[in-house]
Each structure stands twice: as C-alpha cells, then as structure tokens.
Amino acid sequence: MHSENTMDKIREECGLFGIYKHGAQGAYLAAQTYVGLMALQHRGQEACGIAVSRQREIFYHKDMGLVEEVFDDEIIAGLQGNMAVGHVRYSTAGHKKSKANAQPLVLNYAKGQLAICHNGNIVNADVLRKEYEQGGAIYQTTTDTEVIAYTIARQRIGAGSAENAVFRSMKILRGAYSLIIMSPNKLVVARDPHGLRPLCFGMKDDGSFVFASESCALDAVDAEFVREVRPGEVIVVEEGQMRELTGHCGMEASKLCIFEYIYFARPDSTIHGQLVNDARRITGKLLAQKCPAKADIVTALPDSGVPAAMGFAEESGIPYVEGFGKNRYAGRTFIRPDQLSREQAVRLKLNPVKKYVEGKRIVVVDDSIVRGTTTSIIVKMLRDAGAAEVHLRIASPPFLYPCYYGTDVPNFDQLISHKHSVEGVCKVIGADSLAYLNLEDLPKIAPDVRDTGLCNACFTGNYPVL
Ligand code: SF4
Incomplete structure (x- = not known):
C-alpha cells in the first residue's frame, strides 16, 4: 500500500512550467523553473524534470522523486540557457511509473530537437500509437505524451515551423492537453480547444515570459499574472517577442475541469478569475x-x-x-x-x-x-x-x-x-x-x-x- 493512496483521493497528473528570457545566460532560468516546480509539486510527486536550451541545443535532467530530491545546486548550475521548461508528474492508471516516462520528453528527430511537457490525456492516443507503429515508430515510453511528440514530429515535416506543426497536430489530437514545448530557439505553448487542463501566462519585471499550470507558480517566481492561455490558443515566444495565434483548430466551448477548483489546484491559485x-x-x-x-x-x-x-x-x-x-x-x-x-x-x-x-x-x-x-x-x-x-x-x-x-x-x-x-x-x-x-x-x-x-x-x- 502506498500511503498517498491511503486517503482515497483522486489525483491530477501533472504540473507544467516554462520560462523564456531573451539573452539570458547562466542557470538563472533553470533556478526559476526549480522554484516554479516546487510551487506546483502538489500536482505530481512521482517524477520531475527540467530542460534548457543553450546555443541551439537542448540539455535536460529528470528523475523519479520530488523536485528537491531530483535537483541540487550542481545539477541546476549545469542547466544553463535562455529558455527552460519543467514538469512534475504523477502517473495515472495505465501509465507505468518509470524514469523513462518522466518529462520533459526530449525528442531528436529529422528537424532537430524538441522538449515536450504535457498535462492531460489524449483520448485517441491508442489509435494514433498503433497507426504510428504500423508506420515504423518505436516507442521509448508508455505515455500519451510520446504520441503527442510523434504527431508533432510527423507534422513538422513540411509544416515550415514548430508552431505550424503544433497547429496541425491539434487537429489530430483529441482530449485534454496543456502543452509547453521548447525547440532550440523558441517556446511554443498550447491548450486544447476545450481548455480542460489549466495553463496561465505571466511576465517578470526583467522581461521574462512565464507559463505555468497555476498562478501560484507565477507568484513563486515573482511574475505578474497576465492571463489564461485561451482554449485552443497557441502562443509562440522567440527572439524576445511573443505571438498569440488562435482560430486555427476551431475553439470549442470551454470545459475547464471543475475539480481544479474543488481539489486539484492550490487554494492560493486564481483560475479564470476565481x-x-x-x-x-x-x-x-x-x-x-x-x-x-x-x-x-x-x-x-x-x-x-x-x-x-x-x-x-x-x-x-x-x-x-x-x-x-x-x-x-x-x-x-x-x-x-x-x-x-x-x-x-x-x-x-x-x-x-x-x-x-x-x-x-x-x-x-x-x-x-x-x-x-x-x-x-x-x-x-x-x-x-x-x-x-x-x-x-x-x-x-x-x-x-x-x-x-x-x-x-x-x-x-x-x-x-x-x-x-x-x-x-x-x-x-x-x-x-x-x-x-x-x-x-x-x-x-x-x-x-x-x-x-x-x-x-x-x-x-x-x-x-x-
Ligand atoms: S471534471 Fe472532467 S476533467 Fe475534471 S476530473 Fe471530472 S471528468 Fe475529469
């Protein structure tokens, strides 16, 4: 018996954090991501990870355990870059507990590298997984996040940009997904057309763009809450600029999970104004x-x-x-x-x-x-x-x-x-x-x-x- 189950509570699967600061050097953003993930620890205690982009290459560290167990000063000091994404995870039914399933999921593919952080669950993941397997795909994990990764990588061929690949993927993926994706030179943030899982956006005084599952993580890094990422929206941050892209996948009626208010989210978070x-x-x-x-x-x-x-x-x-x-x-x-x-x-x-x-x-x-x-x-x-x-x-x-x-x-x-x-x-x-x-x-x-x-x-x- 795992005593976390003792209390017979349902659990959220994941918490996401992403930060971009034009020209940032050193491990500052990894340290900020560490703080953001600590604030989101209630959303997943099983595994965590941080990825950074430095000189157009992605470096990462992830493992099983709490944020403070997985990272120390030395590891954070080694994660230098001008963008960082992070993830805390709890695996839901059917997803094995293993280090391989920890996120960010870092992918090497024909167009380069991607680090993907996902909160939610894709309901057509099994169908897509089989389809890709028949096309020769070999999986390293048992998660639906890898199915998202394959979908984006496939769509990236001929899509012109990572955000176009995400647009195209949003027409294929069905279910709940808040995504923070890092390519070596940009952050791409997306929320499913129903906005089932939360995701918000804030700014720091030093010009950093910050994205997080909950506003309590923005508070933790002293970022000012700007707004929710809208259902069906894609946001791109590159070259120090942010672009908001909507209308590509057909926004549906918003369907935020009511249980964020009842149990999942931290009481000091504000979600959609409440x-x-x-x-x-x-x-x-x-x-x-x-x-x-x-x-x-x-x-x-x-x-x-x-x-x-x-x-x-x-x-x-x-x-x-x-x-x-x-x-x-x-x-x-x-x-x-x-x-x-x-x-x-x-x-x-x-x-x-x-x-x-x-x-x-x-x-x-x-x-x-x-x-x-x-x-x-x-x-x-x-x-x-x-x-x-x-x-x-x-x-x-x-x-x-x-x-x-x-x-x-x-x-x-x-x-x-x-x-x-x-x-x-x-x-x-x-x-x-x-x-x-x-x-x-x-x-x-x-x-x-x-x-x-x-x-x-x-x-x-x-x-x-x-
Ligand atoms: S409200 Fe919807 S998303 Fe939230 S726990 Fe219930 S079924 Fe799942």
Whole structure:
C-alpha cells in the first residue's frame, strides 16, 4: 500500500512550467523553473524534470522523486540557457511509473530537437500509437505524451515551423492537453480547444515570459499574472517577442475541469478569475444552505476540506474546530499491505483530537468520496474518540463516471456512488447523515467560468470530447 493512496483521493497528473528570457545566460532560468516546480509539486510527486536550451541545443535532467530530491545546486548550475521548461508528474492508471516516462520528453528527430511537457490525456492516443507503429515508430515510453511528440514530429515535416506543426497536430489530437514545448530557439505553448487542463501566462519585471499550470507558480517566481492561455490558443515566444495565434483548430466551448477548483489546484491559485480558496468556501456555504445539520462543531479533513468547512461554519454559525491532527511527514511512506492495516495507515496521517470531538455532534466536510474506504475509517475514528454524531458534507456531487482527461478518477466498479444510492453510501460508511453538493450549484463556485463552461463529466457522464 502506498500511503498517498491511503486517503482515497483522486489525483491530477501533472504540473507544467516554462520560462523564456531573451539573452539570458547562466542557470538563472533553470533556478526559476526549480522554484516554479516546487510551487506546483502538489500536482505530481512521482517524477520531475527540467530542460534548457543553450546555443541551439537542448540539455535536460529528470528523475523519479520530488523536485528537491531530483535537483541540487550542481545539477541546476549545469542547466544553463535562455529558455527552460519543467514538469512534475504523477502517473495515472495505465501509465507505468518509470524514469523513462518522466518529462520533459526530449525528442531528436529529422528537424532537430524538441522538449515536450504535457498535462492531460489524449483520448485517441491508442489509435494514433498503433497507426504510428504500423508506420515504423518505436516507442521509448508508455505515455500519451510520446504520441503527442510523434504527431508533432510527423507534422513538422513540411509544416515550415514548430508552431505550424503544433497547429496541425491539434487537429489530430483529441482530449485534454496543456502543452509547453521548447525547440532550440523558441517556446511554443498550447491548450486544447476545450481548455480542460489549466495553463496561465505571466511576465517578470526583467522581461521574462512565464507559463505555468497555476498562478501560484507565477507568484513563486515573482511574475505578474497576465492571463489564461485561451482554449485552443497557441502562443509562440522567440527572439524576445511573443505571438498569440488562435482560430486555427476551431475553439470549442470551454470545459475547464471543475475539480481544479474543488481539489486539484492550490487554494492560493486564481483560475479564470476565481481564487480557488474562495471557490471552496462557496461550496461549504452552499452545503450549509442546502443540507444543514444540527451540530456542535464543524471540522474538516485537512488540508483540502478546510476552506469548505470554514464556509459551512460561516454560513451555519456552527463553530469551526480543527478536529484532526495531521502528520505532514507521512505522505510518502511506502508500506506493504501486510505490515499495516488500512486503519493504521489512515491513522498515520490523521488523528482525531479527542478533547474537541468527545461528546460532540460533528459536521465533517470533505471535498469528495471516491471509493469510500477511507471515509468509513474516518467515521469510525471519530466515534472511537467519543463523537456523539457524525454528519458528512461533501463539497462535490457523487462521482458516477470515470475521467479520461488526465486524472485518476477510477472505473465504475470502484466508485462507491456508482454502486450505492446516497442513503446506501451513508450506511456503508456508517455516518449519521450524508449530503453532497448539488450538481446545479456547481457553476456557482466559479462565476466567471459559469458562462464559458466547466467539465463535470465525472458527475454527469457528459464528456466534452471522446
Ligand atoms: S471528468 Fe471530472 S476530473 Fe475529469 S476533467 Fe472532467 S471534471 Fe475534471
């Protein structure tokens, strides 16, 4: 058992960072990329990498592990150049954990070199992979990012430029992709026509162009947020100039992943005009309005449930209490299943504060229930600590469908809400009551995106692209 899985959370696959400064020398941009990746570490803890371009050649370093484990001063000092791209990765189902699958994916092909960083998932990757295999392609990795790389390399022949190759590829690739691509002399940034995975753009005072999955990474390198990369847009930075290119692949209705607001993104990031922390607070307020509970305290499963629990407390007038202590160092412990029960593994991470919960009627706010395995343990732990009643409020609708866009929402058979009604789930997890955020209320959590659209396919089955 890997204890990161202990908490039964779904995970984002990747975080991206790219920076360009005309005439930059030394390892300054690699160091900035290191800082940006540290800020994006929550989006992937399995592997990471940085590539730079120096004198029209790409150099890189990548490995399994956290950013601070993979890089040290000496490695960063060796990554000198005037452009850098970086990636943090967590592999979703079907993608093997291996160094070869770490990104940036650096490709040598007929037209030179490319370093590719990808967040998302290509839904027609298998079809394209087979087609390219029949044409003689040999793969080094098991990722769909390599399929993107092949597509771009094939389209580059006769395309005239790397950005034209990306345009052409966007007509072939289906699914979710935010891309930061570095050729030896330019950065090319692209977002799929639905904008399923986030990507934003900022500037530093020194003239550096910065791109990142989330605005918290722009803040970390002291870059000013300029705007989101638009769905279907391609941005090119070369010779110190930026060009914005749209309209080539037909923009579709925007379908940003709603789960960025609910769970994936850092609370201090702003996505499409909405601070993520505020979105989470709104979920709590809506829960308090629509499904109140008679209780003495409101608490949360730290950390992701905290803003929603505070919103619930604010709206209901029931005091918010830190009902759980969290072991922040238990996150990456690898434990064999025979060495520890699931309950012990959960206890290793979270411990109910007996003094606060004993004899109390408690509202517990969490962001989601996936398989339900951890939630039942949490309820039992609270009862063992003397809780009088446990009322669960979930800041998202029930997961009913898998995700095909680069997260690990699992298949139907593992989703507890696919197997049971709300009452049935409540019974299985042993709570006194259970309520979820209403589907109709979802757009209220990010008002600026409401009109352009959000993906909610894991709750509704309405997939924007298949
Ligand atoms: S299916 Fe769910 S998790 Fe996947 S992109 Fe859509 S909203 Fe996000």
